[in-house]
Amino acid sequence: MTASTIELRVTPADRRIARYAAAAIALGVAEAALPSPLPGVKPGLANIVVLIVLWRHGWRDAAWVALLRVFAGSLLLGQFLAPGFFLALAGALASLAALAGVARLPRRWFGPVTASVLAAFAHIAGQLLLARLWLVPHDGVFYLAPVFGLSALVFGIVNGLIAARLLKEST
Amino acid sequence: MxxxxxxxxxxxxxxxxxxxxxxxxxxxxxxAGGRAERAVIRLDGRIVAEFPLAAPRRFAVQGPLGETVIEIAPGRARVLADPGPRQYCVQQGWLTRPNAIAICAPNHVSLSLSGRDPSHDSLNY
Missing domain, CATH: 1.20.5 (Single alpha-helices involved in coiled-coils or other helix-helix interfaces)
Incomplete structure (x- = not known):
């Protein structure tokens, strides 16, 4: 048997992203064990990691971590390419779009809580849109929007505060 | 804190x-899920009357068994009395949501509410 000649060059940035993504995946999997009152109402603890990465290393790294989390997390839970996976992906893409906007806000005035709340709202908006277009082609899905909006607000604030706290402790 | x-x-x-x-x-x-705006009363599937859910009023339909009385009030409507044996449509009470429907099958009468957007009726659930 010949030795493999394929060599992947790993940069420190890759290792950093992998480490953060591992933390996010662990939080996501742990969270899947929590009972939820309504499908879609989840704390989204993994997003704390995404926020921290956004603050420390910028949007590009945050996008890597968020998307790696969606793919690897769904593989671990056996959800890959199931409807839940596409909903998670739609949510992640929408919240990354929101975070791209948030990253341009002055940090003196807007902290991680703003990023977290806006990303949470974008997340449910993306999910509801996909659900409306694909899974439940009826405006009835929007009747649940206030419930999702409220949970996005609450968990957005809580996750943002936790991220802000962790960022403060590490500096 | x-x-x-x-x-x-x-x-x-x-x-x-x-x-x-x-x-x-x-x-x-x-x-709210949209507001019900009109009450539609049918006999044998044909519309016999249609009222906006604005002013209170009563309307009687003559079916094969007798008279079914519909009561309309602001924002809601119900079957007040029906000659049918089991009274399902009467016991359904006030209908408030768009596309809700009460059917008095023995007397061939139905009362349904319509909103701006006709979609699923309550039979879909």
């Missing part, structure tokens, strides 16, 4: 207030 509050920057307060306002505004809007 004050520890946590110090993590918030001025813009964060604005974001949280705006978010809370948006959620508060969305609650009544989206829970």
């Amino acid at each position: 004050t520890d946590w509050l110090r993590l918030l920057r001025p813009g964060d307060w604005a974001t949280m207030l705006l978010g809370a306002a948006a959620v508060a505004v969305s609650f009544p809007l989206l829970w």
Whole structure:
């Protein structure tokens, strides 16, 4: 048997992203064990990691971590390419779009809580849109929007505060 | 507690207030599920009368068994009396949501509410 000649060059940035993504995946999997009152109402603890990465290393790294989390997390839970996976992906893409906007806000005035709340709202908006277009082609899905909006607000604030706290402790 | 509050920057307060306002505004809007606007009364599947759910009124339909009385009130309608043996449509009470329907099958009469957007009726559930 010949030795493999394929060599992947790993940069420190890759290792950093992998480490953060591992933390996010662990939080996501742990969270899947929590009972939820309504499908879609989840704390989204993994997003704390995404926020921290956004603050420390910028949007590009945050996008890597968020998307790696969606793919690897769904593989671990056996959800890959199931409807839940596409909903998670739609949510992640929408919240990354929101975070791209948030990253341009002055940090003196807007902290991680703003990023977290806006990303949470974008997340449910993306999910509801996909659900409306694909899974439940009826405006009835929007009747649940206030419930999702409220949970996005609450968990957005809580996750943002936790991220802000962790960022403060590490500096 | 004050520890946590110090993590918030001025813009964060604005974001949280705006978010809370948006959620508060969305609650009544989206829970309503559209408003019922008209009551449609059918006999043998043909529309015999249609009223806006505005002013209170009563309307009687003559079916094969006798008279079915429909009562209309602002925003709602019900079958007040029916000669049918089991009275299902009467016991259904007030209909308030669009596309809700009460059927008095023995007397061939139905009462349904319509909103702006005709979609699923209550039989779909």
